[in-house]
Amino acid sequence: MNEPQKVKKPRGKARIITGKCIACGARCQSVCPVDGVEMSAEGEPLIATEKCIGCVKCVKVCPAGALEMFYTAEELLIIASFSQVNGDEPDEDELERRRRVAPYRGVWVFIEQNAGEAARVSWELTGAGRELADTLGVQLSAVIIGDQVGHLAQEAFSFGADNAYLISQPVFSQYRTEPYLEAMVYLIEKYQPEVVLMGATGMGRDLAGAVATRVKTGLTADCTGLGIDAKRNLMQTRPAFGGNIMATIMCDKFRPQMATVRPHVMPMPQPLANASGKLIEESFSISESDIFTRVLQVITDKGGKDRVDVAGAEF
Numbered sequence: 001m002n003e004p005q006k007v008k009k010p011r012g013k014a015r016i017i018t019g020k021c022i023a024c025g026a027r028c029q030s031v032c033p034v035d036g037v038e039m040s041a042e043g044e045p046l047i048a049t050e051k052c053i054g055c056v057k058c059v060k061v062c063p064a065g066a067l068e069m070f071y072t073a074e075e076l077l078i079i080a081s082f083s084q085v086n087g088d089e090p091d092e093d094e095l096e097r098r099r100r101v102a103p104y105r106g107v108w109v110f111i112e113q114n115a116g117e118a119a120r121v122s123w124e125l126t127g128a129g130r131e132l133a134d135t136l137g138v139q140l141s142a143v144i145i146g147d148q149v150g151h152l153a154q155e156a157f158s159f160g161a162d163n164a165y166l167i168s169q170p171v172f173s174q175y176r177t178e179p180y181l182e183a184m185v186y187l188i189e190k191y192q193p194e195v196v197l198m199g200a201t202g203m204g205r206d207l208a209g210a211v212a213t214r215v216k217t218g219l220t221a222d223c224t225g226l227g228i229d230a231k232r233n234l235m236q237t238r239p240a241f242g243g244n245i246m247a248t249i250m251c252d253k254f255r256p257q258m259a260t261v262r263p264h265v266m267p268m269p270q271p272l273a274n275a276s277g278k279l280i281e282e283s284f285s286i287s288e289s290d291i292f293t294r295v296l297q298v299i300t301d302k303g304g305k306d307r308v309d310v311a312g313a314e315f
């Protein structure tokens with residue numbers, strides 16, 4: 001007697017939802033395993049239905065929810081019968097991704113400072129971070145590393161931070177990559193934030209790249225826009241291909257999501273008088289003998305009438 005043929009669950013085909021594509025830089029095309037996605041001159045996908053194997057990768061990666069799977073009437077009936085038996089369950093990849101990102105919560109802003117004076121971009125990012133944290137329903141934290149920099153915590157609260165992580169030791173008095181890197185990695189591994197923002201300054205670019213490499217996550221440099229998508233991913237927008245397109249970049253599989261933002265891109269928030277927050281002091285330190293670099297002399301831009309701090313200037 002012949003065995004009854006097993007019915008496979010239909011996988012469907014991907015299609016674009018008219019008007020929703022934001023031309024993010026061809027993320028859908030880059031993940032398609034069968035070269036089934038061409039891009040139009042406007043940066044929108046043209047899906048070759050005959051090639052599509054219904055893997056759903058393009059739908060999952062799209063930051064704008066602009067792609068969906070579609071099924072024939074017959075396929076929909078088969079799916080309905082599967083759903084009655086099994087319910088709708090996420091696949092193994094999705095379950096693994098959820099397990100990996102679940103412990104990470106909160107938005108952090110690295111407060112760049114020089115001789116105890118915060119860089120203006122750090123407060124601009126605190127304002128932007130406040131909006132992201134509110135959208136996510138999590139807390140906003142400032143990360144302050146330096147020597148005798150505790151006063152910056154109160155400033156961070158006034159610009160909207162709920163918490164301030166403080167590492168204040170003589171070894172951090174001048175910025176050097178190694179000790180700041182070790183301090184940031186220590187804090188990230190201990191507290192597991194989902195978003196870390198830094199200014200796209202000399203210091204921020206140096207530190208962000210080093211930290212992202214150590215904690216094995218993605219970093220988007222020089223962002224001009226930040227937002228949150230429906231899956232709690234940070235949407236990081238920046239010019240690409242010589243400034244000809246604006247690309248929205250996501251890091252949906254790893255945490256924290258890291259971005260640097262140039263000074264003066266985000267508006268400067270108004271400080272709130274009498275604001276308060278939680279100060280979390282960490283005693284982390286690193287021995288001077290473990291650091292390969294020494295600061296021999298600091299030549300400041302300030303003091304001469306011909307010397308202007310362009311990045312921090314009001315205009």
Ligand code: SF4
Pocket residue numbers: 013014028031032033034035036037047051052053054055056057058059
């Ligand atoms: S569903 Fe998979 S195979 Fe089909 S177009 Fe999208 S990425 Fe390509």
Ligand code: SF4
Pocket residue numbers: 020021022023024025026027028029043044045061062063064065066067
């Ligand atoms: S991933 Fe989404 S937003 Fe990006 S190009 Fe493809 S359809 Fe458009």
